[in-house]
Amino acid sequence: MTITIGLFGFGKTGSVVAKEIINDFECELKWVMRESAMHEGEYASKLLGFDHSEGKIYRIENICMDQFFKHNRVDVIIDFSSSSAVNVYKEAVKYGSKIVSAISNYDQEDIRKLKELSRQTAVLYSPNITVGINFLMEASKSLQKIAPNADIEIIEEHFRGKQDVSGTALRIAEELGLDKEQHVNSIRVGGIVGKHEVVFGLPNQTIRIVHESHNRAAFGQGAIYASKWIMGKETGIYSMEQALSLIMSGEEDLEKDAERFIADVPIKTS
Numbered sequence: 001m002t003i004t005i006g007l008f009g010f011g012k013t014g015s016v017v018a019k020e021i022i023n024d025f026e027c028e029l030k031w032v033m034r035e036s037a038m039h040e041g042e043y044a045s046k047l048l049g050f051d052h053s054e055g056k057i058y059r060i061e062n063i064c065m066d067q068f069f070k071h072n073r074v075d076v077i078i079d080f081s082s083s084s085a086v087n088v089y090k091e092a093v094k095y096g097s098k099i100v101s102a103i104s105n106y107d108q109e110d111i112r113k114l115k116e117l118s119r120q121t122a123v124l125y126s127p128n129i130t131v132g133i134n135f136l137m138e139a140s141k142s143l144q145k146i147a148p149n150a151d152i153e154i155i156e157e158h159f160r161g162k163q164d165v166s167g168t169a170l171r172i173a174e175e176l177g178l179d180k181e182q183h184v185n186s187i188r189v190g191g192i193v194g195k196h197e198v199v200f201g202l203p204n205q206t207i208r209i210v211h212e213s214h215n216r217a218a219f220g221q222g223a224i225y226a227s228k229w230i231m232g233k234e235t236g237i238y239s240m241e242q243a244l245s246l247i248m249s250g251e252e253d254l255e256k257d258a259e260r261f262i263a264d265v266p267i268k269t270s
């Protein structure tokens with residue numbers, strides 16, 4: 001069964017996520033929503049070098065919310081745009097769409113609205129939607145149990161233009177019971193896609209657990225994994241940890257799932 005997807009955001013990350021969705025045989029990109037008029041009415045697939053037409057681009061201010069979602073219903077909305085988009089896709093939920101939000105730093109009112117939507121549909125929210133960062137979180141929690149007296153610092157590194165503190169790093173601090181203001185250290189240099197390091201300081205040695213996203217395709221693969229997982233879920237709010245729980249518990253073979261992440265998925269030609 002093909003999963004139909006509506007994508008919010010076609011920027012640094014959304015444009016790469018769109019390519020991953022188009023490349024996935026089990027998914028169909030129905031539309032892309034963006035803020036500016038750039039490429040409005042064109043197809044994301046054509047802009048990304050495909051021959052076929054998939055993922056028509058719309059400008060958010062030019063759509064009639066209710067009519068658009070009524071006539072362009074999708075199974076899952078994936079959000080790589082901004083905090084405020086939640087005010088828009090609440091209309092889509094009326095037509096049964098589920099939500100996978102990757103927005104890393106919601107403002108308080110918008111995160112409340114997102115949680116409100118989870119009363120009507122299944123919502124998965126993750127500030128870092130890669131499979132690997134969830135392994136880092138589990139490993140860090142395990143190490144903290146083994147070495148409860150270690151000093152712990154979190155270092156997050158991103159591209160120079162990233163304004164906000166990494167939502168992932170804040171989540172890691174929360175999971176480890178650390179003061180987010182005191183123990184998250186941000187570095188902004190060059191074009192770093194995303195690196196998170198948890199440093200455990202012991203009297204005579206240091207242990208570091210590091211996750212690095214080398215390509216924004218990692219976020220697309222994580223969002224697609226989450227979209228496939230959420231299809232079978234009832235109304236409620238979910239995390240990426242929950243979506244990966246079978247893999248994390250060893251009950252599911254990552255190798256089997258890793259095919260989605262590491263195999264060269266043949267590009268659609270039709």
Ligand SMILES: NC(=O)C1=CN([C@@H]2O[C@H](COP(=O)(O)OP(=O)(O)OC[C@H]3O[C@@H](n4cnc5c(N)ncnc54)[C@H](OP(=O)(O)O)[C@@H]3O)[C@@H](O)[C@H]2O)C=CC1
Nearest residue numbers: 009010011012013034035036080081082102104127128129
């Ligand atoms: N959870 C995760 O693992 C990850 C999360 N992120 C998060 O994804 C978000 C986007 O990151 P990034 O791609 O670097 O940002 P960019 O600024 O490069 O792209 C943002 C995109 O969203 C569009 N946009 C902004 N506001 C709206 C809106 N209200 N409705 C529809 N479209 C909108 C913009 O439109 P236009 O192009 O027309 O201006 C643009 O295409 C950030 O919150 C970032 O933290 C990023 C990577 C991984």
Ligand SMILES: O=C(O)C1=N[C@H](C(=O)O)C[C@H](O)C1
Nearest residue numbers: 104127128166167168169194
């Ligand atoms: O803005 C980004 O690009 C990223 N944001 C997320 C965050 O703030 O944690 C995740 C990823 O590291 C990339």
